[in-house]
Amino acid sequence: MYKSYGKLQVLRGVSVELVKGKVISIIGPNGAGKTTMSKCILGMVLPDSGDIRINGESVLKKHAYRSQIGYMPQIGRYPENMKIRQVIEMIRDIRKEATVDDELIGLYRLEEMYDKKMGALSGGTKQKVSAALAFLFDPQVLILDEPTAGLDPFAAEILKSKILKEKKKGKLILITSHIMSELEEVADEVLCLVDGAIMFYETIADLKAQTQETRLSRAVAKMMNGGAAL
């Protein structure tokens, strides 16, 4: 998969196969192409060349496949004058899906704030709405872009346990994050992007074994330094 914004090459030859039932964390320095990669999978950003397949079928220029994906953006942007209730009801109205998983709405007590306007919400509350929307339709694939950034520790805990719960159902969950300790709790594998290319893609256990470190953050730092030295 290749993608460039103008002259800026964001993704250069990212090729990876992800298996369901795993939590995969995408890490890498700022501007490495993590968000771009997730947006490509969602069809929000169209790759210059390359292909994206879900269950063996190319998803480029398609739209129906997105019913299988729950997306939580890094910065959720919502129509400012809509209330939380309206946003959630609108999405449900448009999707018309029978199965609804409103566990997060309950846990985050969003119903108490249903009549607040999106524009008046704090960043953290917006993130809660994003999270609730991402999990709402019980999707097979979840893409969470820095999900805990801006969430209070308590809300982040709820999200983490939700992620682990969904993983047990055999879903594929992609998380981009910078917080290694958090990833260590939920993720199985680490995909490291640097300058738009994959630097390594290993399970956490393998990483630790290779670098002989007990903490993921140190292991990753070692791997990245090693790569830079090469």
Place this chain on the structure above:
Amino acid sequence: MNKIIKYVLYDIVRSKIVVAYTLFLLLLSIGLFNLGGSPDKGLLSLLNLVLLTVPLISIVFATTHFYNSYEFMELLVSQPIRRSRIFLSEYWGVSLSLSAAFLLGVGVPVLLFAPGATGLYLVLTGLFVTFIFVALAFLASVITRDKAKGIGIALLLWFYFALIYDGIVLLILYSFGDYPLEYATLALTALNPVDLGRVMVLLNLDVSAMMGYTGALYKSIFGSAWGVGIAFLVLLLWVLVPLLTSRRVFQKRDI
């Protein structure tokens, strides 16, 4: 498609700008019909004002609406919805609400004060101009992400079609006055939807003499049903070309 249009309309109605626009048109029409003696005079003044204000308000409102709905579209793009559906729903939402405002603000007074073929042409022209300028506004909006730039382009388009274009046509006619220019002027008219609409209504008003240079030729062409049909076809093209172009751009752009 209908569901998304519903939410677009809901958003527009709440902003109250469309309501103000309706009232403005209503005041304008009733005022002009009461001011001039004959309904024909009223129609003529109304035509000139409608062709100046409707494109301006349509293009500015549609452009700002497009940029203000960016979050809404962003939210929908990650859902299993075709992008063109999102885009066209926005288009229909904006153009239908502006058309409704126009029908209420101009259509109803025309029906009351000056019913007839000319009034019908005026209303049809106004509706087409609304659809055309909303399409042009969307084209301006997809060209750039910068809201200020987008509105700038939209205003430039309005300036061009409402003011500059006529100046260019006059300049051409004046400089090449020694050559037979009938068909050239006809082509030039077709290249500006505002002028095309104006000519169609004027010919029905039987004041084509006021148009100077090209009146006679227009009369012979737009006087027939065939000519009017072609003119409406050209107006339809003026809707479709910018609309489909901007839809194409929107489908290929990164959100």
